[in-house]
Amino acid sequence: DTGVSQDPRHKITKRGQNVTFRCDPISEHNRLYWYRQTLGQGPEFLTYFQNEAQLEKSRLLSDRFSAERPKGSFSTLEIQRTEQGDSAMYLCASSFGLAGSSYEQYFGPGTRLTVT
Amino acid sequence: RKEVEQDPGPFNVPEGATVAFNCTYSNSASQSFFWYRQDCRKEPKLLMSVYSSGNEDGRFTAQLNRASQYISLLIRDSKLSDSATYLCVVATSGGSYIPTFGRGTSLIVHP
Numbered sequence: 001d002t003g004v005s006q007d008p009r010h011k012i013t014k015r016g017q018n019v020t021f022r023c024d025p026i027s028e029h030n031r032l033y034w035y036r037q038t039l040g041q042g043p044e045f046l047t048y049f050q051n052e053a054q055l056e057k058s059r060l061l062s063d064r065f066s067a068e069r070p071k072g073s074f075s076t077l078e079i080q081r082t083e084q085g086d087s088a089m090y091l092c093a094s095s096f097g098l099a100g101s102s103y104e105q106y107f108g109p110g111t112r113l114t115v116t
Numbered sequence: 117r118k119e120v121e122q123d124p125g126p127f128n129v130p131e132g133a134t135v136a137f138n139c140t141y142s143n144s145a146s147q148s149f150f151w152y153r154q155d156c157r158k159e160p161k162l163l164m165s166v167y168s169s170g171n172e173d174g175r176f177t178a179q180l181n182r183a184s185q186y187i188s189l190l191i192r193d194s195k196l197s198d199s200a201t202y203l204c205v206v207a208t209s210g211g212s213y214i215p216t217f218g219r220g221t222s223l224i225v226h227p
Contacts, residue, residue, distance in 0.1 A: 031213070033215075035217075040124070040219065041219050041220075042120075042203050042217030042218050042219045042220050043160065043203075043217045044217070045214055045215065045216065045217075048213070048214060056214055091159060091160075097213055104150060104162045104165060105162070105215065106162070107159035107160050107161070108159060109158070109159050110159055
């Protein structure tokens with residue numbers, strides 16, 4: 001399967017713990033996005049990479065959240081000192097894009113985070 | 117006002133019906149438009165891009181109205197398998213490309 005993969009698929013953690021999620025995009029895609037989705041809402045943009053550069057970060061993203069894409073391939077999203085409000089589905093998507101152009105995004109299956 | 121607005125529904129229609137969804141957007145500089153489909157507890161999947169001239173893919177037709185800042189999705193001859201949430205996506209191209217999703221419209225097709 002050459003689609004977007006995410007690991008783990010489910011994570012249950014206690015409040016205050018740190019968690020890290022991984023996303024492996026489609027290999028030829030240079031753009032990688034992280035979203036958060038809660039029940040009844042559409043995916044909410046968190047951050048975006050073009051190759052290894054983090055180009056945008058949502059104003060809604062607290063400093064407890066950090067993302068990396070060190071070699072322009074896979075990416076990690078870390079949440080420090082988790083809170084119950086962080087419980088959500090964390091989705092990763094990838095696409096191919098050039099300056100001034102845009103292409104469709106392909107999503108991974110998501111990581112469902114539950115903070116108890 | 118939200119950047120992308122959709123009627124959450126649900127739209128409850130019988131098999132064979134034609135159903136239409138609208139999605140309005142607030143940023144007049146938006147340049148890219150898509151419809152995604154999301155099944156319960158699954159990831160969103162691209163249904164179709166929306167082009168200025170409109171486009172059709174089988175039973176699905178997407179239209180863009182830039183003057184009124186909305187896009188639409190028409191589904192003809194609804195099937196039970198069309199039951200899902202339909203997400204509208206709008207993005208502004210340029211230096212950064214950040215897609216904004218609507219909250220989705222729920223469609224239930226019943227026998």
